[in-house]
Amino acid sequence: MARARSDSPPLFDIDCKPDFAFEKRAIKEGQWPVAGLDEAGRGPLAGPVVAAAVILNPKRIPKGLDDSKRLTAEQRDLLFDKILASALGVSMASICAEGIDSINILRASLEAMRRAALGLSVQPRLALADGRDIPPGLPCEGRALVKGDQRSQSIAAASIVAKVMRDRMMSGCGQAHVHYGFEAHMGYATPRHRTAIGNHGPIARLHRVSFAPFRLGVEAAECDPDMLIDAPLETHPAATSG
Structure with a gap:
């Protein structure tokens, strides 16, 4: 008898495609x-x-x-x-x-x-x-x-x-705020984005001020990359070579 497919994640990551x-x-x-x-x-x-x-x-x-x-x-x-x-x-x-x-x-x-x-x-x-x-x-x-x-x-x-x-949406923000390069990094904590924040400050109603570096200060965040945000970072194509 065929075993029912478990809803639990696999023990080891397997590079497979989603199915129906x-x-x-x-x-x-x-x-x-x-x-x-x-x-x-x-x-x-x-x-x-x-x-x-x-x-x-x-x-x-x-x-x-x-x-x-x-x-x-x-x-x-x-x-x-x-x-x-x-x-x-x-x-x-x-x-x-x-x-x-x-x-x-x-x-x-x-x-x-x-x-x-x-x-x-x-x-x-x-x-x-x-x-x-x-x-x-x-x-x-x-x-x-x-x-x-x-x-x-x-x-x-x-x-x-x-x-x-x-x-x-973020590409549109990049056109409105040309110094930040949102169209390239989509708001992720890339070096270009952190530099723009240091030079120009956060944008009201667009930056998440509950996240670091805004709570800790840009200098503190630059010294400790692990403190850049409160939640785990997602891998983003703009921040990788792939």
Whole structure:
């Protein structure tokens, strides 16, 4: 007899592509539609956290869906268009920097996912959320999947939508605030961004003043990179060679 697939993360990281297994199981159990939930922008020093909810069409799943961090910007943009053209439902929501400062980044991320789920035009029966926490107040049953964007195609689609939307928002901020280079680093704590903060200071309602270096001072943050933010940094393409 085949062993049921566990919801627990694998003991060792395996470089695999997300599939539709969780969704197929839900369909068999009468829990359709299934929405994938994910966010982008937990780690940056500036800008909103953006979440997306996606209900894929089982008959029109775009090829190449994956964790947004494992895709190039060009791949994400192409898949973004395909998701919007084929999905049964797509919704996005964001929490601004001031909101993040007032309730903390974890709660803001979960609230953004909740709002995205509520904004779907198709009522889901089950929501698969990336991470360890189920967003409170969902309009349906929720299920948390660690590394869900690498395991579920619905979550992967949500991660792509959230990432593309947030990058476009931050690129717009770069045009409005030319000294900070947001279009290059998307608000992450790169040397260029930290230098701009030191030279020009934080931007009201855009920088997250509850994060270091704003609480500790730019000099302190420069001396201790581990204290740059309150939550673990996400790897961002602009800050790596890949």
